[in-house]
Amino acid sequence: MFSLESITNAVQDWLNANFSPMWALIIQCAIVILLAMGLFATLGLVLVLMERKVAAHMQIRLGPNRVGPKGMFQTAADTLKLIMKEGLTPEGADKLLFNLAPFVVMIVSMLLLAPLAFSNGFQLWDLNIGVLFISAVSSVSVIGILMAGWASNNKYSLLGAMRSGAQIVSYELSAGLSIISIVVLAGSLQISDIINSQQDGWWIFKGHIPAIISFVIFIIAVTAETNRAPFDLAEAESELTAGFHTEYSGMKFALFFLAEYINIFIACAIGATLFLGGWMPLHIGHWQAFNHVMDYIPGVVWFFGKTFFLIFVIMWFRWTFPRLRIDQLLNLEWKYLLPISLFNLLLVTLIAIMGWHF
Amino acid sequence: MYSETQILKEASAGDIDGGELVINVGPQHPATHGVLHLVITLQGETIKKIEPHLGYIHRSIEKMCESLSYRQFIYVTSRMDYLSAHINNHACALCVEKGLQVEVPPRAKVIRVLMDELTRIASHELWLGAMAMDLGAFTPFFYAFREREAINEIMEETCGARLTMNYMVPGGVMFDLHPNFQKKVKAFITQFKKKVVEFDDLVTNNIIFQNRMKGIGVLSKEDAISYGCTGPVARASGVHCDIRKIYPYEIYDQLEFDEITESAGDSFARYMVRVREMHQSAKIIEQLIDNIPEGDYQAKTKAVLKLPKGEFYSRVETARGELGVYIVSEGGTTPYRIKFRSPGFSNLSALDHIARGGKIGDLMATMGTLDLVIPDIDR
Amino acid sequence: MAFIKQYISEVFGAVRSLWKGMRTTGRYFVRPKEIITQQYPDNRDTLVLPERFRGEVVMPHDENNEHACTGCTACELACPNGTIKIITKFDITPEGKKKKALDTFIYHLELCTMCNLCIEACPTDAIKMAKNFEHSVYDRSKLTKRLNKPGSKIREGIE
Numbered sequence: 001m002f003s004l005e006s007i008t009n010a011v012q013d014w015l016n017a018n019f020s021p022m023w024a025l026i027i028q029c030a031i032v033i034l035l036a037m038g039l040f041a042t043l044g045l046v047l048v049l050m051e052r053k054v055a056a057h058m059q060i061r062l063g064p065n066r067v068g069p070k071g072m073f074q075t076a077a078d079t080l081k082l083i084m085k086e087g088l089t090p091e092g093a094d095k096l097l098f099n100l101a102p103f104v105v106m107i108v109s110m111l112l113l114a115p116l117a118f119s120n121g122f123q124l125w126d127l128n129i130g131v132l133f134i135s136a137v138s139s140v141s142v143i144g145i146l147m148a149g150w151a152s153n154n155k156y157s158l159l160g161a162m163r164s165g166a167q168i169v170s171y172e173l174s175a176g177l178s179i180i181s182i183v184v185l186a187g188s189l190q191i192s193d194i195i196n197s198q199q200d201g202w203w204i205f206k207g208h209i210p211a212i213i214s215f216v217i218f219i220i221a222v223t224a225e226t227n228r229a230p231f232d233l234a235e236a237e238s239e240l241t242a243g244f245h246t247e248y249s250g251m252k253f254a255l256f257f258l259a260e261y262i263n264i265f266i267a268c269a270i271g272a273t274l275f276l277g278g279w280m281p282l283h284i285g286h287w288q289a290f291n292h293v294m295d296y297i298p299g300v301v302w303f304f305g306k307t308f309f310l311i312f313v314i315m316w317f318r319w320t321f322p323r324l325r326i327d328q329l330l331n332l333e334w335k336y337l338l339p340i341s342l343f344n345l346l347l348v349t350l351i352a353i354m355g356w357h358f
Numbered sequence: 359m360y361s362e363t364q365i366l367k368e369a370s371a372g373d374i375d376g377g378e379l380v381i382n383v384g385p386q387h388p389a390t391h392g393v394l395h396l397v398i399t400l401q402g403e404t405i406k407k408i409e410p411h412l413g414y415i416h417r418s419i420e421k422m423c424e425s426l427s428y429r430q431f432i433y434v435t436s437r438m439d440y441l442s443a444h445i446n447n448h449a450c451a452l453c454v455e456k457g458l459q460v461e462v463p464p465r466a467k468v469i470r471v472l473m474d475e476l477t478r479i480a481s482h483e484l485w486l487g488a489m490a491m492d493l494g495a496f497t498p499f500f501y502a503f504r505e506r507e508a509i510n511e512i513m514e515e516t517c518g519a520r521l522t523m524n525y526m527v528p529g530g531v532m533f534d535l536h537p538n539f540q541k542k543v544k545a546f547i548t549q550f551k552k553k554v555v556e557f558d559d560l561v562t563n564n565i566i567f568q569n570r571m572k573g574i575g576v577l578s579k580e581d582a583i584s585y586g587c588t589g590p591v592a593r594a595s596g597v598h599c600d601i602r603k604i605y606p607y608e609i610y611d612q613l614e615f616d617e618i619t620e621s622a623g624d625s626f627a628r629y630m631v632r633v634r635e636m637h638q639s640a641k642i643i644e645q646l647i648d649n650i651p652e653g654d655y656q657a658k659t660k661a662v663l664k665l666p667k668g669e670f671y672s673r674v675e676t677a678r679g680e681l682g683v684y685i686v687s688e689g690g691t692t693p694y695r696i697k698f699r700s701p702g703f704s705n706l707s708a709l710d711h712i713a714r715g716g717k718i719g720d721l722m723a724t725m726g727t728l729d730l731v732i733p734d735i736d737r
Numbered sequence: 738m739a740f741i742k743q744y745i746s747e748v749f750g751a752v753r754s755l756w757k758g759m760r761t762t763g764r765y766f767v768r769p770k771e772i773i774t775q776q777y778p779d780n781r782d783t784l785v786l787p788e789r790f791r792g793e794v795v796m797p798h799d800e801n802n803e804h805a806c807t808g809c810t811a812c813e814l815a816c817p818n819g820t821i822k823i824i825t826k827f828d829i830t831p832e833g834k835k836k837k838a839l840d841t842f843i844y845h846l847e848l849c850t851m852c853n854l855c856i857e858a859c860p861t862d863a864i865k866m867a868k869n870f871e872h873s874v875y876d877r878s879k880l881t882k883r884l885n886k887p888g889s890k891i892r893e894g895i896e
Contacts, residue, residue, distance in 0.1 A: 426817050429815070429854060430815070430816075430817035430854065431817075433817060433850065433852040433854070434817070497762055504773055507773070514786075514787050514789075514790060515787040515789065516789070517789070518787070518789035518790055518791040518851075518853060518866065519790075519791055519851060522850070522851075522852075524852045524853060524854075527857075532853060532857065533789065536787070536789070556761050559757040559758055559760070559761045560757075560758045560761045560762070561758075563754050563757065564754050564755065564757075564758050565750070565751040565754045565755060566755070661858075
């Protein structure tokens with residue numbers, strides 16, 4: 001059966017056989033960095049094209065179709081344009097913070113890549129507090145956005161950044177609570193443990209209605225955390241022109257743009273891992289024959305399939321709904337999502353204690 | 359001497375320390391749909407004051423018309439409220455006919471009304487899409503434009519142009535209807551009725567949309583009258599001001615349609631008035647499309663038109679409200695003075711009043727429902 | 738209890754309304770047949786413009802290089818923007834009389850608003866609107882056109 005684990009093990013064995021342990025580690029790090037950057041670049045290109053195509057087809061348009069077959073190289077051409085553009089720093093801007101902000105946002109999304117399990121045994125860092133790490137690090141990205149907004153010396157940027165701050169801080173809560181409900185069910189914070197606990201079925205099926213509710217809340221919360229429509233108040237094109245990245249151009253803007261899409265990917269990957277079993281194929285209880293058939297599809301296909309399905313759902317939201325107002329956004333969190341997820345957490349705990357889940 | 363940087367720094371610091379933030383929305387801004395410039399004073403996200411600055415697209419159309427003959431000046435008015443170009447031209451043609459005492463043939467009257475109502479639907483469709491986009495929903499824009507495209511194609515076939523048709527001439531219309539006109543209009547009406555349900559699902563009944571619109575930008579009946587608001591803006595506040603009903607022109611008095619009014623006066627009421635008005639326009643078109651009388655499409659007029667000495671005024675209901683055309687004639691071939699009473703200008707004047715105390719997001723919703731066309735305001 | 742009931746029904750009503758919207762966009766997503774995009778420069782061959790489309794003013798000439806313009810300047814007077822400039826000359830008729838005729842018909846495409854008033858004004862139908870709409874040129878002076886072809890003359894019998 002195809003497995004990425006065998007490749008990684010083979011590489012490690014070969015390196016250890018031919019180099020001293022320290023050099024082997026350094027080469028491994030280099031390979032990982034290259035792979036991570038390659039993944040980021042590919043994801044950026046693919047997701048932007050996917051978004052444009054999804055949007056176009058929902059809006060009875062064709063979408064990009066000029067550069068390359070079916071417009072496949074459109075995003076590559078756009079990236080080339082952005083690289084060649086001048087990165088302007090406005091007068092009166094805080095130069096250090098202004099130039100640092102895109103990198104802070106980018107680094108946060110890179111850090112979040114660490115605990116993701118792409119396939120069985122194909123994981124950068126399987127730390128025992130993986131879920132905690134994710135929710136802790138993901139909240140740092142708001143600092144980058146606040147820096148960008150404040151340092152731009154632009155009132156639109158400032159308003160966008162402040163909105164973003166209020167929004168991300170509030171929605172962290174319900175995202176965290178819905179993650180905790182799965183942690184309670186799985187009984188572990190480690191990503192690999194959570195995935196293994198879904199061997200006989202995904203949590204969204206095993207955890208009855210409370211798991212579905214926390215899944216829905218999770219999707220809403222990560223949509224808000226990644227500043228996507230209908231919660232894109234930090235950018236709010238028709239209100240704040242471009243919000244916190246109004247003054248950015250060229251590659252610095254591209255970094256923000258890329259970070260947005262990487263964040264979506266990571267948020268959806270986490271959702272897929274926690275609720276839909278990550279790389280775990282669709283298993284149903286004791287149907288051995290069915291489970292065996294499903295095992296023939298490689299884990300990495302399952303992982304990317306689930307993640308891209310969730311990404312599609314988030315794009316679907318974006319191209320359907322109008323934007324919320326800032327006070328309605330906070331109302332939604334504090335009046336609806338937070339009480340529901342708190343109550344839901346109680347139910348999940350009850351289910352976990354009584355062992356009512358499958 | 360201050361350097362520019364210092365001034366910038368002090369200006370921004372002063373604004374923030376005082377708790378008030380002055381921002382410029384426009385003249386280049388995605389939500390103003392044109393070169394409208396609003397200077398907004400904010401306290402946090404709450405709007406304290408709005409000051410519209412006009413004149414970015416002032417072309418002195420009124421002065422231009424003074425040097426154009428009575429046949430020529432009509433086409434210029436297409437450039438005022440370009441979304442209801444037909445209706446603007448209609449108002450001018452009516453005013454000139456009043457001066458010339460020309461009787462318009464019945465066929466021309468019916469064609470004019472048909473074109474007016476098609477324009478109204480097209481204008482409201484565009485507004486619907488643009489307003490949904492102001493609120494952050496992009497997709498309805500494309501669905502609305504698909505419907506509008508059907509009307510544009512009908513216009514293109516009969517009038518020869520899509521936006522600035524210049525189809526109305528003193529005494530009638532420029533061409534006869536295209537042979538395909540009736541067939542295409544009927545097909546459009548069927549399509550329109552089928553597809554308009556989508557907007558209910560996508561926009562009207564959407565919970566986010568309703569929360570963004572209801573209770574926002576409330577304009578009371580008294581204020582609507584005192585600000586001189588007309589059209590859907592005033593009718594949403596319960597003012598009966600449909601010129602087609604209260605001062606019927608052409609054949610509107612023989613037609614069966616309702617004047618749409620709502621009582622709430624908020625953004626949602628303005629939205630509903632326009633949506634329901636589209637249905638009324640479709641109803642008018644349905645009544646007329648099979649009953650176009652035969653005959654001339656243009657009354658015989660002299661080659662050079664001369665209005666008698668005097669003052670003439672005519673008004674029509676455009677998609678945005680009451681458009682008045684006031685001509686002062688000295689008896690020559692060109693008007694001595696022309697004044698247009700444009701609906702957008704008075705509707706804009708209510709913006710400061712109704713958007714105060716709202717959030718920035720509310721401003722976009724309110725501005726969207728006022729349906730401002732900037733060249734109509736500036737002229 | 739009534740409060741909780743209302744709260745729950747609110748939540749469900751909201752979810753239903755959102756789902757309805759998503760159903761609409763989702764339905765279009767899976768139906769590529771509904772796409773209305775016109776791939777303009779590619780569909781140039783199949784592009785059909787209605788016969789009344791107003792693209793630019795042209796003066797039709799017949800096979801003998803003859804047009805129908807008498808040089809009466811009615812179009813020049815009818816034009817609101819000064820788009821048309823007519824230069825006339827005096828031809829000598831066979832009977833030996835002087836007769837006003839068209840020398841040059843200058844048409845400023847850059848000023849034209851396609852209002853059709855000149856075509857309406859023309860007593861001899863010498864000019865008409867063409868369907869060509871691709872007017873972009875690299876040099877502004879190319880937009881000033883001479884409509885009567887060199888060496889052309891007025892068709893017999895048109896006064």
